Amino acid sequence: MNAVFQPYPYPLIAILRGLTPEEAPQVGKVLFDTGFRMLEVPLNRPGAIEAMQSLVRIAPADAMIGAGTVLTVAQVDAVRQxxxxxxxxxxxxxxxxxxxxxxxMLTLPGVATPTEALRALQAGAHGLKLFPAEMVPPAAFKAIRSILPEGTPMFPVGGVTPQNMAEYAAVGATGFGIGGQLYAPGRDADALRAAAEAFMQERQQLIRNAA
Incomplete structure (x- = not known):
């Protein structure tokens, strides 16, 4: 399973830090309606597991829901449960x-160096989260990619915007993790939808460019 994870071109992972169980159904509906199929709720905020469960309950059959900021084996078990x-x-x-x-479970650990990237793949990672992307600009991203197995899924995370996705795609990014540029606690549904649509429009442009 380590070699290839690519469910569809340029998957976008919505990082929902601070999402509450009460807010989760509305946020999830907006994101699913606009085309997002991978959602993560970071565990370093209260109510994260409950919010993730709320998303699981309303997720389309082709969606993959899980957790971010997973630091321990015990947390992995809690997410699976x-x-x-x-x-x-x-x-x-x-x-x-x-x-x-x-x-x-699909595992995407954070790495920022060639050593970390290779260690993560050897441990069984299905893909790599290049984090924080502000520390791994496209030129560095390209250099790291050059020493990894062909087809390794790579997701820049941190500071990703619709305006810089193409730069990373040009040097081998296969997907993106999107946090504060997409969602922040309390953001109203219209603002969330507008942000989600902007990211999805850029994703469609990347797919057209790659055709």
């Missing part, structure tokens, strides 16, 4: 990667 299938970490924790992969 709550119905999550996606495990995203900010760092390369080999025991977390191996445990999640062993449970059949």
């Amino acid at each position: 709550a119905g999550g299938r996606l495990v995203v970490s900010p760092h390369c924790a080999e025991e977390v990667i191996a445990h999640a992969a062993g449970l059949g």
Whole structure:
């Protein structure tokens, strides 16, 4: 499973930091309606597991819901028990990667160097979260990609906007993780929808350019 994870061209992961269980159904509906199919709720805020469960309950059949900021094996187990299938970490924790992969969950650990990237793949990561992307500009991203196995899914995360996605796609990004540029606690549905549509429009442009 390590070699290829590419459910569709340029998957976008919505990073919903601070999402509450009460807000989750409305936020999830807006994102699903605009085309998002990968959603993560970072665990370093109260109510994260409950919010993730709310998303799982309303998710389309082709969606993948899970958690971010997963730091321990115990948290992996909690995410799986709550119905999550996606495990995203900010760092390369080999025991977390191996445990999640062993449970059949999609694991995308955070890396910022060639050493971390190779260690993560050896531990069983299905793809790599290049984080923070502000520290891994396109030129550095390209250099890291050049030493990885062909077809390794790579997601810049941190500071991703519709305006800079093409720069990363040009040097091998296969998807993107999007946080504060998309969602922030309390953002109203219209603003969220407008942001989501802008990212999806750029994704469609990348697909056209790659055709």
